[in-house]
Amino acid sequence: MTRHVLAAFVCAAVVLGMGTPLLVATADDTDGPLTVRVVRGETGVGGILVVATDPSGASVSGVTGPDGTARLTTTALSGGKYRVDASIPASMPDVKPAAEDQSRASLTEFVDVGGGKAVTLTMGVGGMDGPVQLGDRTWFDTDGDGVQDGDEPPLPGVRVQLLGCDGGGAPLAEETTDSAGRYLFGPAEGLQPNSCYTLRFDFGGVNTGPLPGSPPVEGLKWTVPHAGDQSLDSDVDPESGSVRVAIGPPGSVDHTVDAGVVGGLNRIGDLVWADVNRNGLQDQGEPGIADVGVRLQKADGTPVAGTSTGPHGQYQFSHLPDGSYQVCFDTAKLPPQYGDYQLTRQRAGAPGQDSAPDPATGCTAPTELTPSRTQDFTMDAGLAPPVNRIAALVWQDVDGDGAPGALEPGIAGVPVKLRGADGTQVAMTTTGQDGKYSFDDLPSGSFAVCFDLANLPQAAADFTPVEGSPVSGADPATGCTPQVTLGLGKREDTALNMGLAAPANRIGDRVWADTNRNGIADATESGSSGVPVKLLRAGGGEEASTTTGADGRFRFTGIPDGAYQVCVDRAALPAPVAGYQFTKPRAGESTKDSDVDLASGCAPPVAVGVGHRDESTIGVGLSPARNRLGDLLWVDRNGNGTQDAGEPGAAGVPVTLTDDGGRPVATTRTAADGSYLLDDLPDGSYRVCFDLAGLAPEFRGFHIAGGDPGCAGPVTVGPKPREDLSVRIGLVSASPAVVPAAQESTSGGGFPVGWVLFGVVAAIGAVVGVRWWKAAEPGA
Known part of the structure; x- marks a missing residue:
């Protein structure tokens, strides 16, 4: 089968000329010379482009001369091991790949010129005049990109079965890949022109010891298919391990059916697809998208690797150490037909069948790879056809810098109105718990966003918009942003934010x-x-x-x-x-x-x-300092010596300060909260006395605990200390008598016990009442 890869090689040469960092290799002057000869039969064929590519992706090229020979100098490259490709130009339509034999290699081969070793490689072309032939190579895809690199080892011992077109029935023939990973089917194995076959590959019997990391056989998997040029990528379906091929007319040669294997190390991948119906799910018929840039980074943002999706939208990062990773998708440089597509909504369904990245950042949530979790193929990304959208943020601008900070919260419950170009209201919403709002599926046109400052939530009721901020676009007077236009070239606007600042306390x-x-x-x-x-x-x-x-x-x-x-x-x-x-x-x-x-x-x-x-x-x-004393008089309902909730100060109670002889020195009244102050006192020792007759009716009978029921002290002031503001007095109630309920005599004529107790209590109360009344008389 003719392989037209000239354009790809020319592009590679142009990129090399531009000095792209990915293709810069460390020169290795120990590599020997590489000579490539392209022959048809025994005759050299000129004008064939030959390219040698090292493991880093750097390459050198040459064109065969009239004798069919091209000499490639590899000293500027690195690695010693190279992939060599010969490309038949379109100007030679009668020249086709020739059948491979002992003297002629296929048009894609792998050579080792390390240590100064010189290599001459003979490749064959023909003219559809030889036998039909089908085959090529199995290899271990070290970097998991689905493309054969010069330093990736062959995989001998893979069993390859040639089956009928439908893949059923007994094998027509069977081969085992050789030390170079090669297999071939031809007429001797029953291969016929103008026929359809299925090739089935089985790596169950390979020796994995020489492979990088010596992965167990049970850990091997087929690599991502169709990731690059047909002659360089893997064609095997990862699920079935098989591929269907068609053989053309007599003389047809197909050396492009390769099979790559990965395994033994951690992998992350999977698919970028067009979410045509924008539901966030991978529905049948929605195509993969090729050439989308994909970046792998650690959870802290440190870059790890980059790639782009293959022809069917698939990508993979393999041979990763244990750790936490994020996958980020470059939606700024999409293929032209998807130029303004946007990431679809995140996690709309089952992992592996939905889209993983956050549309705002383009990155997935971190995923952890461990010895017990070696792969994550749920990192899919859906790209949806564009819809016009306005989405932004209302936040509390705590530091007043006009920009939202990591610790500045969004404000929930702010009414947001969307107005059209003529000022009429189109839609309305409120900000969510994170302060974000959005208007989706908008028609093309001009819009302004207005925040209802008169109906802010209670927690921000007196907040005002930040002034003069490039991030906060709302007019402080009206709460409205300038108009923005959505349509071709601008499908989304996320800049219509509003910062609200609290007035200074x-x-x-x-x-x-x-x-x-x-x-x-x-x-x-x-x-x-x-x-x-x-x-x-x-x-x-x-x-x-x-x-x-x-x-x-x-x-x-x-x-x-x-x-x-x-x-x-x-x-x-x-x-x-x-x-x-x-x-x-x-x-x-x-x-x-x-x-x-x-x-x-x-x-x-x-x-x-x-x-x-x-x-x-x-x-x-x-x-100026003078002698004084005071504090508080309160009703200590529970008698615990501490003013508790619900225990009021005793207001309006007359307070008299008496000296050692009981003579009044100063008087005042307690304030509404029960506090009092006796000021400008001579040095001396005093007692503080309260006229409790003025207590509110519900507190009558309360007194000062211990000693005189109306006085506290003695208290000394002057000259040091000048004051005592700790004369804090709680009024307590006399303990109430506990009276059992009256009981009838069981003898039938006895006087009830309850009435006896009632009479005793009443007598005691009368005596106490008379003594209190006499004590309260003037001059008593």
């Missing part, structure tokens, strides 16, 4: 010297500069710190949403307020009073976020 106010000690920042009272202020997260930990300015102002800006406390450390106060105390909190208007706790120096927690971005009323009043 702010917490702060002022530290001032409360010289008149009224708890209010009066107009004449100046701010305190240089005061350290900390911002603590409500859940624990410091978020930020600062110091007050010349006017006593402080501010924390750009903090994340959440709850925080402002705290000031009295021990770190600078001059001239060193040693000052915190003034009494919540004494009046929230924008002018002090908010920090007297003892801890921390204000109550405040939350900033959506709907409340600015909390600038946390004042801190400082007053």
Whole structure:
């Protein structure tokens, strides 16, 4: 069979001239000269192109002279082992491949000129005047690309059966491949012209010891078929191990039926096909696509190898070490008839019958090859006919740089409207959990995307579009992008993004010297500069710190949403307020009073976020140190000594401070939260007493545990320490009496026991009530 590979060799020579890196080989000056002679009978045939290709893909070529001889210098190549191909030009239609015999080789042969060894190779051509002949070679496809390379070893011992056209019945003849992997069928084996046959190959009896990696026979498989030139690739169907061939008229010679075997190492592959109906599945009748670039890389993106799909869309990477790999498909350089096809939707069905790569990246998810999982042939890619599509992202621009970052989340639930060229609404959707949206199957035309800023989800209700960003294309005023046109040359637009930024959260106010000690920042009272202020997260930990300015102002800006406390450390106060105390909190208007706790120096927690971005009323009043004491009076319902949830402060209770002689020194009332402060006290020891008659009705009868039911102490202040702000008092209730239910006498005339107990309890209650009433009388 005539093989017209001249164009391919010329292209290879042009690529070599351009210095393509894949074809650059290290020169090997130890290789010997290679002489190729092409004869017809005994006569040399001139004008035949002869090419020698080394294992790297680099080649040298020559044309036979009038005597049929071409001398090829291989010193610029590498490897020592070469594939030699002779190509009959189209200008010689009467010249055909000749039958192979002891003196003449076929037009594709493999030679070794390593170590300076000179080789002369004689190839035969004829004119359809010899016997019919069928055969060629079996080999071990080391790189798994389906093409015979110069350094890939032959595979002797393969049994080849010649069967009838339908492949059934007893074999007509049988051969076993020789040491060069060759087999031949001719008239002696019953081969007839103008006939159809099936060749069946069986590698079950080969010796795999000399092969790379010495793979077990049970691990061998037929390589990918039809991956290149007919004389160089494998023709065997991987499933059946057979191929159907046709023999032409008398003199027909076919030395192109080769069979490649792979095995023993990891493999990844399979198919790139045209998903005509765009359903993501490999349906019957959908063709494979040739010449699609395929790249294999490690899971971290490190390149491993590259190839392109064969005539039927198949590809394979073999002899891979264990590890994690990704396959990436180059959709930017598709064959012309598929020029603007796009990757179809990912994982629409069973692996191996659907498309594996992510349409956004062109790469599959990583797949792991291990000793127990040596191959993955589910890395298929479907290319679908183009449809117009708009797809992009709405994200929270946390850092304000106008570009989505790896840690910046998408915003779900944003309404997105698609408008046509005339401004009418075409479609509407909302962003998904990842912030992405898409409009698919659009007609050709011009469109704008508008984001509904008035109906943003609750979590982003007060967010605003990023301004002046090349990535975020929405107009901050309208929420609409510029129009884009979809159609021939541009089927998809993925740039209509919108970045939304949250308004900056702010917490702060002022530290001032409360010289008149009224708890209010009066107009004449100046701010305190240089005061350290900390911002603590409500859940624990410091978020930020600062110091007050010349006017006593402080501010924390750009903090994340959440709850925080402002705290000031009295021990770190600078001059001239060193040693000052915190003034009494919540004494009046929230924008002018002090908010920090007297003892801890921390204000109550405040939350900033959506709907409340600015909390600038946390004042801190400082007053010159004087003796004072106080804290809290609350109702300790469970008597555990700790103010728990649901246990209120006792509001409006009169508080009297008495000295050792029981004389009143100072008075006040508890605030709404039960707090109190007795200020400007002389040095001394005191008791704090509460008039519990003013308690709310539901707490009547509650008292201070232990000792006097209305007083606590003694407490000492001055000169050191100046204050005691830990006089925290819980009011407890007397333990209720446990009264069993009344029982009737079983004697029939007895007085019920329950009534007896009731009378006892009532008598005790009357006595206690009289004593309490007398104690409450004025002057008692």
